[in-house]
Amino acid sequence: MMSSIVTIIVVALVVLAFFLMANEGEAFKYAGYAVAGVTLLGMVIYYIINKNRFPDETKKYISFIHVQFNSFVFEDKKYEKIEMEPRDKIDTGEIAVDRIYKDISQTGSRNVIRGTYDKNTFVSSDLAVYTRKDKKQDVACFVGKYLSIPNNITFSGRIIITLKGEKPMDLPTDLEDLENVIDEEKLIIHAPKDVDYKTIVGEKFLKNLKKIEIKDFLININIVIWGGHTAVYLSYTDELMTVPFENPFNELPLTQFKDNQLQLIKLVNQLGK
Structure with a gap:
């Protein structure tokens, strides 16, 4: 009963927050962020107190957080058919065949989103990739956001493009x-010896890619291009990748990811066109 009441109150506050943020006035946007921050802080406190008593409620909290975050990240009107299935996962085999990282032992994924942008399909997910170290220990070689987007390019092999920051990780x-x-x-850029990467990628793509700033919560970007498939690996700090349980909600990492993802989806959709 108590959890139902809390859920109703939270939903009402979240609706209010997004209504305020949708308005054009700066005062409305700041008010919306304030309401969202207070709501999430209240939820954090509630679930810290009750997460041991109600483990199922903790799972619901994580799912609820993802739903609210996604409604903000995918608010652009060109996003369509957005679907989220809480039990959906990215298969380890899908990541292994991208061939960015060697000796992948396992992967972990959550918040898998499938949809279209400007009629072009994509998959987005939180992703952690692990490799086996010394045949004893699994070590994370990537933690961040993953994008998978089809392309119309035909060539043999793959091209790997890395856009790095001052302290690159997950290379x-x-x-x-x-x-x-x-x-x-x-x-x-790494490419096969017998492939003209400039013809496949194009100067315009590289010029626009360089406009993306690797700063704040974004650590670096790895893009792998195969004939028919492009995958983007965006490495982010814990401020974005950790679900807010004990720390106050900070909208800045989520806003940065929202902008980064939209830039990259638009950019990758131009490959082969």
């Missing part, structure tokens, strides 16, 4: 069959 490790064709301060 590609499966590179033995590729050549380092570009090695700049911000941009690294």
Whole structure:
């Protein structure tokens, strides 16, 4: 009974928050952020107190948080057919065949979103990738957001593009069959020896990719391009990747991801066109 009452109150406050943020006035937006922050803080306190008594409620809380965050991230009107199934996962085999990381032992995924942007399909997910170290211990080689987008390109092999920040992490490790064709301060490209990456990727794509700022909560971006498939791995700090249980909600990491994802979906959709 108590959890139902809490849920009703929270839903009402979240609806109010997003109504305020949808208004054009700056005062409304700040008021919306304030209501959202207070609501999430109240939920955090409630579930910290009750999470041991109500483990199922904790799962509901995590699912509820993802639903509310997703309604903000995917609010652009060109997003359509957005679907989230809480039990949906990204298969480890899908990540292994991208061949960005070697010796993948397991993956963990959550908040898997399937939908379209401007009529083009995509999959988005929280993702952690683990590799086996010394045949004893699994070590994370990637933690962040994952995007999978079809393309109309035809060529053999793969191209890996890395857009790195000042302290890059989660860099590609499966590179033995590729050549380092570009090695700049911000941009690294690996491609097969017999493939003209410039023709496939294009100068316009690289120019627009470099406009994305690797700062704040975004650590770096790895993009792998295969014939028919593009995958984007965005490494983020814990401020975005951790569900807010004991810390106050901070909207800045989520806002940055929202902008980054939209930039990359638009950019990748232009490949092969």
